[in-house]
Amino acid sequence: xxxIVDIGLWSxxxxxxxxILPLAxxxxxxxxxxxxxxxxxxxxxLQLLFVGFYLQVxxxxxxxxLNVAWVVVMVGVADxxxxxxxxxxxxxxxxxxxxxxxxxxxxxxxxxVGPILRRPSWLDAQYVIPLAGMVLGNCLRADIIGLKxxxxxxxxxxxxxxxxxxxxxxxxEALRPYYRDALQSALMPTVATMATIGLVALPGxxxxxxxxxxxxxxAIKYQIAIMIAIxxxxxxxxxxxxxxxxxxxxSSLGLLDKGIFRGGGGSP
Numbered sequence: 001x002x003x004i005v006d007i008g009l010w011s012x013x014x015x016x017x018x019x020i021l022p023l024a025x026x027x028x029x030x031x032x033x034x035x036x037x038x039x040x041x042x043x044x045x046l047q048l049l050f051v052g053f054y055l056q057v058x059x060x061x062x063x064x065x066l067n068v069a070w071v072v073v074m075v076g077v078a079d080x081x082x083x084x085x086x087x088x089x090x091x092x093x094x095x096x097x098x099x100x101x102x103x104x105x106x107x108x109x110x111x112x113v114g115p116i117l118r119r120p121s122w123l124d125a126q127y128v129i130p131l132a133g134m135v136l137g138n139c140l141r142a143d144i145i146g147l148k149x150x151x152x153x154x155x156x157x158x159x160x161x162x163x164x165x166x167x168x169x170x171x172x173e174a175l176r177p178y179y180r181d182a183l184q185s186a187l188m189p190t191v192a193t194m195a196t197i198g199l200v201a202l203p204g205x206x207x208x209x210x211x212x213x214x215x216x217x218x219a220i221k222y223q224i225a226i227m228i229a230i231x232x233x234x235x236x237x238x239x240x241x242x243x244x245x246x247x248x249x250x251s252s253l254g255l256l257d258k259g260i261f262r263g264g265g266g267s268p
Contacts, residue, residue, distance in 0.1 A: 019041065022037070023037070054070075055125075055129065058070060058125050058129065059125050059126060061125075062124065062125045062126075064121070064123040066125075067123050067124075067125045067128050067129060068123065070129060071105070071106075071128065071129065071132045072102075074132060074133065074136055075098060075101045075102050075105060075136065076098065078101055078136050078137075078139070078140045079094055079097050079098045079101055080094070081140060082097055082101075082140055082143045082144050082147065082241075083097065083262075085144040085148075086143075086144055086147045086148045086151070087261060087262045088147065088151065088260055088261060088262060089259065089260050089261070089262055090262075092245075092248055092249075092259075092260055093245055093260070096240075096241065096244035096245045096248070097143065097147075097241050097244075097245065099240065099244060100143070100236075100237045100238075100239075100240035100241035100244055101136065101139055101140075101143070101237050101241070103236055103237065103240055104135070104139050104233040104234065104235075104236040104237025104238075104240065105132050105135050105136045105139060105233055105237070106132075107232070107233070107236060108135055108228075108229035108230070108232045108233040108236075109128060109131045109132050109135055109229065109233075110122055111229070112127070112131055112225060112226070112229050113127045113128060113131065116225050131226065131229070134204070134205065134226060134229075134230065135226075135229055135230055135233040136233075138190060138230045138233065138234050139233050139234050139237040139238075141189070142186040142187065142189070142190065142234040142237065142238050143186070143237055143238055143241050145182075145185050145186045145189070146182045146183060146185065146186030146238040146241065146242060147182070147238075147241055147242065147245070149178075149181060149182040149185040149186065150178050150179065150181075150182035150242050151249070151256070151260065151261075153178045153181065153182070154175070154178050154256050155256060155258070155261075157178075158256070161174060161178075161256075162255070165253070165254045165255075170254075171246075171250060171254045174254060175246065179242060182238070182242060183235075183238055183239065183242075186234065186238040187231075187234060187235060187238065190230060190231050190234055191231075193227075194227055194231065197223070197227065198220075198223075203223055203227075205219075205222055205223045205226045206219045206220060206222065206223035207219075209222050209223075245260075248260075
């Protein structure tokens with residue numbers, strides 16, 4: 001197989017010409033996202049360039065502690081992004097959501113690098129950091145969906161929830177329907193992706209391995225393994241994120257503390 005073709009800086013700059021198409025649509029239809037889109041494009045470029053330079057150093061050094069530190073930073077950034085997306089109190093939710101993300105990312109990644117790839121070092125930067133990024137990105141989206149669905153549903157159905165408690169239901173019994181629905185909402189996008197993968201689109205992992213010069217069948221096996229890792233990671237992190245935040249979100253009587261919503265003003 002051929003080696004991957006590098007993209008020159010001028011060629012990459014020419015790629016930005018494609019932005020004429022979405023910007024034309026936004027301007028023609030007067031969609032109020034021009035400023036946000038512009039900021040997002042600039043941030044994406046600067047962040048990826050920074051990460052690219054940093055990862056060159058990380059890959060060259062391939063120090064286990066440095067690799068772990070970078071993954072922890074990734075988890076911390078994702079933690080803050082989730083809480084901003086859910087409009088939940090950072091002070092009260094940061095630590096439990098961080099723990100859920102760390103567990104949901106570390107478990108599938110270590111299984112992937114260890115028993116599946118059988119690498120001599122389970123903390124090899126070449127594998128741990130890209131795999132952690134893919135799993136963590138999906139966990140981030142799933143956590144936003146799951147946490148929002150769980151807490152907003154309880155706030156929205158407050159009367160029905162209180163009635164369940166008044167009829168003698170214990171806290172875990174009253175919360176179970178909301179917990180179940182939140183998990184379903186969070187996991188369905190991944191389930192839908194797995195059901196259509198390969199037929200609708202060639203996903204990122206598979207495309208990257210093929211572009212890297214690997215045999216397509218090798219790329220397919222990588223993609224199967226990463227999808228299993230992603231589904232496992234999102235399941236673990238959403239389950240833990242809700243479970244670990246329940247204790248600090250309800251009173252001794254089982255009532256939802258409205259102070260968990262950012263600003264303390266009730267449902268976001």
